[in-house]
Amino acid sequence: MTCAVETKGLIKIFRNRWTGKEVRAVDGISLNVEHGSTFGLLGPNGAGKTTFVKLLLSCAHPTAGRAMIFGRDSRESEARRPAGYLPENHRFPTYMTGHGMLDFYGALSGMDATALRKRIPELLATVGLAEWGAVRLGKYSKGMLQRVGLAQALMHAPSLLVLDEPTDGVDPIGRRQIRDILQSLEQQGVTIFLNSHLLAEVELFCRDVAIIHRGKVALEGRVKDLTAGSGYRVEAESVPERLQKELRTKAKSVAERNGHIEFLFGSRDEANQALDLLRAGGCAIETMARTSSTLEDVFVKTVNEQ
Amino acid sequence: MNSKTGIVTWALVRDTFREAFARKIFWGFFGCSTALILFFIFIMKIDVVEGAVATVSLFGNTTRGHDVQRLVRQAHAGIAAFLYTAGMFLAVFASAGLIPTVFEPGRIELLLSKPVERYHILLGRYLGNVLVIAANVFYLVLGVWIIFGVKTAVWTPGFLWSSVIIVFVYSVLLTVVLLIAVVWESAVVATMVAFAIMFMSPILAQQSLLERLLTSEWSRNTIRVLYYALPKIFDLGRLARALVLGDPVIDWMPVWSSALFGLVTLSGSLYAFGRRDY
Secondary structure, three states, rough: OOOOOEEEEEEEEEEEOOOOOOOEEEEEEEEOOOOOOOOEEEEOOOHHHHHHHHHHOOOOOOOEEEEEEEOOOOOOHHHHHOOEEEOOOOOOOOOHHHHHHHHHHHHHOOOOOOHHHHHHHHHHHOOOOOOOOOOOOHHHHHHHHHHEEEEEHOOOOOEEEEEEEOOOOOOOOHHHHHHHHHHHHHHHHOEEEEHHHHHHHHHHHHOEEEEEEOEEEEEEEEHHHHHEEEEEEEEOOOHHHHHHHHHHHHHEEEEEEEEEEEEEEEOHHHHHHHHHHEEEEEEOOEEEEEEOHHHHHHHHHHHOOO | OOOHHHHHHHHHHHHHHHHHHOHHHHHHHHHHHHHHHHHHHHHEEEEEEEOEEEEEOOEEEEEEEEHHHHHHHHHHHHHEEEEEEHHHHHHHHHHHHHHHHHOOOOOOHHHHHOOOOOHHHHHHHHHHHHHHHHHHHHHHHHHHHHHHHHOOOOOOOOHHHHHHHHHHHHHHHHHHHHHHHHHHHHHHHHOOOHHHHHHHHHHOOOOHHHHHHOOOHHHHHHHHHHHHHOHHHHHHHHHHHHHHOOOOOOOHHHHHHHHHHHHHHHHHHHHHHOOOOO
16 A cells, blocks of 8 residues: 655755755655554654655755655655645745635645635634634734644645644644544544644654654654553552562562552563452552553653663 | 646736735835826826927926927837836835745745645746736836827837836846845845846946957956846847837847846746755
8 A cells, every 4th residue: 555655765964065064854764654644753853853844845855765645756746736734833924814825825736716715715614714714814823823724734635734833832722623623634534744742742643653863763653552551550558568568579669659559560460469469458459550651751761762 | 738737827926916915016016107197197288289299288387399209209218218217126126025035934835845846936926026017017108108199199109119128127137036036035135136237237238338448358358248148238228219219129139138148047046946955
């Protein structure tokens, strides 16, 4: 099956014209994003995320390697037809109205007047700006600009949506609204490529992620696999001293918190044995759960290890 | 041209007009043109006597005994000269800003991500700019031509041709603005270079005189190269005047050599734009 996004050994080196100094912004990234998936691209500031997106959409030329959209080299203009894009720090012309802006970018995507007339009111309503279509973008708040920007990216009903920090500056209600729109697009089979530093948002929404650091892919995989823990947590109350000592020898770690004792065991069997002992000792069991990491834990660990 | 190409070109042209409207560039020119047209409608009175001799009244001062044909041609030439000099400066100055705005970060990425070739984006913007100025020049020239025609029954087409020359020269100068905007993204530098070419043109037009005055062969060659390489704004002005006055045009070299300069500069802009990273 053709991937929505495929890059092979993508390299981008920026050279200072005067000093000759080189910066490898993207250093041999090979990534595959399956059609219909929700993909999050993560990385610390300056990791090369935005450069990667620019290479993908042909805003910049790769020094080496290729970027493909649905199997076609993204440098071909037709390859970009199935893609919708919302850039980071966009500057939509403030002289345009919301309606005019959608009309302009829709036309650039090859939509004719009839299609534009039908699509623009629909999308303005979808992003909650139905009443604002005739107002100049200069009067829009940042959150409204993000939402109209999202509408712009959706104008030609793309099969691939590339969003660079889409909820930047959007209030919590607007964020929820954007997330709802993206979820409905995901259900329609649209591939969503999210470039964001909001890890919680990516964790909540994306199925797959890649963490890039210093221009290279440091880690990639399914979010649920990456955040799955490797142990079991047992939390109990009123644990006698003798039992505490016994369980300490078996547990990987022990922590005391608000009168509760939390044991971390390496396997399910060990955790079950501990539960039996605790019950036999008349202790109150508070929690027994598989441990998991947040995407933030994974991110910090990955970046620090590099 | 297929329908998608047409849709994109029309969108880019419309966007330039929209920006020109929003920045009051279009309306500024339109207002000046309208004021000039109204001036000729209401202030200047021409009474033609026996079909050939006219009485001209301007702000109440009357002069008699003009040859109508000559009078109209002189008036046309004066307006064309005004448009060619002051109008051209204003046009370059006002519209130079319309090109670099496209390259602003956050705006250009979105344009480039669309299924449109880079050359198409640049040419669309260029065409939009030329049409903004052309619309105003044609409006003014056609308006004045009709007023003079109605008042004097003299319908010389030369004046209309001068508007074509004016738009042509503007479109050549705009290629310089375009190249500088692509390379340096600076409206100020673009305007300065375009103005420098305009200022140098009358000097370079005295090429044969300069060659006689200069002693060094190197200097003579430099003048010669500059004269032939740069657009011949001054010579084209003389050509426009000859067209207006109905004089024969002896040499069309300024037209084709300036067109060649424009083509080379435009190709350079397209090449630079195609290679740039944003």
